Amino acid sequence: MNPKSTKQTLGRVVKSTEMPDLARDFSPAQLAKAINAKRTGMKLTLVDVAAALSISKPTLVKIEKGDTNVKLSNILKVMEYLGLSFSIISDKPSTTHTGEISDDEWY
Amino acid sequence: MNPKSTKQTLGRVVKSTEMPDLARDFSPAQLAKAINAKRTGMKLTLVDVAAALSISKPTLVKIEKGDTNVKLSNILKVMEYLGLSFSIISDKPSTTHTGEISDDEWY
DNA sequence: TACAAAAGTAAATTATAGTTAACTTATATG
């Protein structure tokens, strides 16, 4: 029941390639899914994107499989092209200081 | 005036190595700064971290200089070790759908 | 200011990511 590849929405079953929940904690697999979902959602082929960014198809495939043995620069190219970006999260909930800031207590 | 390396906080000037504003739009330079700020804030040396993660010091330096010609796996090792993580952002503000989801309109 | 520890750089070598080209499944769609 409830396989990841289908979703019930107001009685209508939606088969996807669905956008992963980007609020979740980061994982390479999640990034891969987001990239693949974006690309397919935009109706672009692997060859389209690879050619547009001057990267090879095998590299794009690696990225969409969640392989982390890939240069960051290539991943960023793809993300930017598809309209994805990162934000950086710090474990310790950043304390939203209004008061004094000692020189190295922020972390 | 207002150089990036100092900050006025309730009359006290704080020289840093300051945690970058993680809410800002992502850039490799920002990531580099966050990593360097975390490491130094935690009083760890380049050698400490490099040794703990079995990566070389020159690679760590590249990462902290914002060089993107580095494997994602190495960056993720460092980030995890220091308690940093990514979240993935989609350009188009994700429409917070409650209603119908057509099969490829999410992007 | 001298000493130590950390930061950062450089060059030579090794490991491996990335490329190209060709091929093999898959997925549509006429």
Added chain:
DNA sequence: CATATAAGTTAACTATAATTTACTTTTGTA
């Protein structure tokens, strides 16, 4: 089904990231 288009894989090769070692520079501190 037959054909086409995209996805995904493979192998040989090239480009370059990563490592090691050693050195230079910076920074902090007794």
